[in-house]
Amino acid sequence: MSKFIPLSIPNFEGNEKKYVNDALDSTFVSTVGSYVNKFEKALAQYLLVPNVAVCQSGTSALHLALIEAGIGQGDVVLVPPLTFIAAVNPVKYQSAIPVFIDCDDSFCIDPIKLRSFCEEECHWDGNQLSYQGKAVKAMIVVHVFGNMADMNAIMEIAHTYNLKVIEDATEALGTQYTEGEYKGKFAGTIGDFGCYSFNGNKIITTGGGGAITSNDPQKVDHIRFLSTQAKTDPVFYVHDEVGYNYRMTNLQAALGVAQLEELPEFVLRKQHNYDMYKQYLQDCEYASLKEFRPGTSSNKWFYSIEINRNVIKAPMKEIIQRIREKGIETRAIWGLINEQRPYRNEITYKITKASYYAERILNIPSSTQITEEDIFYVSEEIKGLFEEMRND
Incomplete structure (x- = not known):
């Protein structure tokens, strides 16, 4: 075979080696270091949002979003069938119930069928939507292959039925509306939470890694707290909540800062x-x-x-x-x-x-x-x- 053209590989044309070497020289290679904070601030500036927390993967971002959204055992989460399985697995982590709603021609969740499910299959008491006696609390909207879902219709449904919207923008960093109600808004910054991935095949990569933002900056602060094992007092190891080892490392963040520049x-x-x-x-x-x-x-x-x-x-x-x-x-x-x-x-x-x-x-x-x-x-x-x- 004289020629091989890969599907999707990372591109390191900028300051990747310089910043990673700087992180190595600092000896801060784990979850503490200046590049973690730099990457969060740079992402927030790019996405035009006040707060971003970086984490280990897009999957961990989705999991943290579900936790912060209050999704627990027996709750119903509306999800798409045509996406990578990592978009739905965190629903199971929370012992919640996924209900699969069809896609439209964008491969993203179909707002017409989403609305008909809520209207025809569920009960709305004016405050809480329920399906077969279970509370329907959230939906995960995946922007498949970088194609923006129909957020105008989706957000209208969410507001009607008091549903949290978790945007899986793991494939859509840089995608934005150019007209309409959400003109200028990036994928992941319209719903209640937005999750990103920096896996090796994504448009920018940190090797592994992810990030999360929210329409409530304080929720991002709490997510950052949960991602570092929920240390209320890091000196005396006081933990008031169940935490997670989900924080991004400084080495990954150094790579991310360079990639984001490009x-x-x-x-x-x-x-x-x-x-x-x-x-x-x-x-x-x-x-x-x-x-x-x-x-x-x-x-x-x-x-x-x-x-x-x-x-x-x-x-x-x-x-x-x-x-x-x-x-x-x-x-x-x-x-x-x-x-x-x-x-x-x-x-x-x-x-x-x-x-x-x-x-x-x-x-x-x-x-x-x-x-x-x-x-x-x-x-x-x-x-x-x-x-x-x-x-x-």
Whole structure:
């Protein structure tokens, strides 16, 4: 194989080594150090929010958000089926009950079905929404692949039924509304809580790591407190609450400070590369490049093509393997969470589009370093392969 184009790899073009070496030289490599505070302040400045707490992962951010939102045993949380399972697992950590609501064409939770579930399946007493006698307290809204969910409709539903909104913006750092009620607002800064991830394949990375913000800065302070084992008195080790070892390390934060400096450039590259894919794939008869929500500026973290299953019948595993033989790494969209073993007995509501897209969506290379030559190569090879497969 003479060429290999990866799906999504990190990009270290800036001050990463300088800042990490500085953190090493300081000897503060764990959860105490100047870069932790620097990263939090820089993120808050970028997101236009007053307070951000950094933590070990996007998953831990979601868990802390659920704790701070008061979600506990037996509470119902409305969740999407078409996303990475880490978006839903923290609901189980809290012994709460996930109810899966279908997605719309953005792959994000469908506000039409969300509203119909609340109106038709639940009871509203003027203060508390309930489902089968259980309190419905929150929803987790995932901005899938950097595509902003329909927050206008979602927030209206949340306000109507007194629901906490936890935004999973782990894939959407840098995505924002450009028009409407939330013009200028970034993904993760509209609901009650916003959670971010800095995993290795995200638009910026700290290796692992995450962050959380809230519309209430004091809640972020409390989350930061919980993430460091809830030490009321760190000298005499007094703990008044159950805490967690969820704080980000100084080494990770040093990497994050450098990566955040490059984020605006990375977003521009992602957007430009998407436009090139759109140009080169526009004449493809057997797959189409998925659009992002109008009225938003997306970070375009992952690019997705929808395969025409009326013509291309091959299983996704075969498609991925045959593309890989061309030196191109691709990835199927996730298997539906409600079909995974830990969730097979949970409640689902009118899931049709999620099932449809699970069989048709393929992610194609989207690294910020990808060249126009590589984009052209990927596009031509995919078109050629589907041309071969149409008669299989």
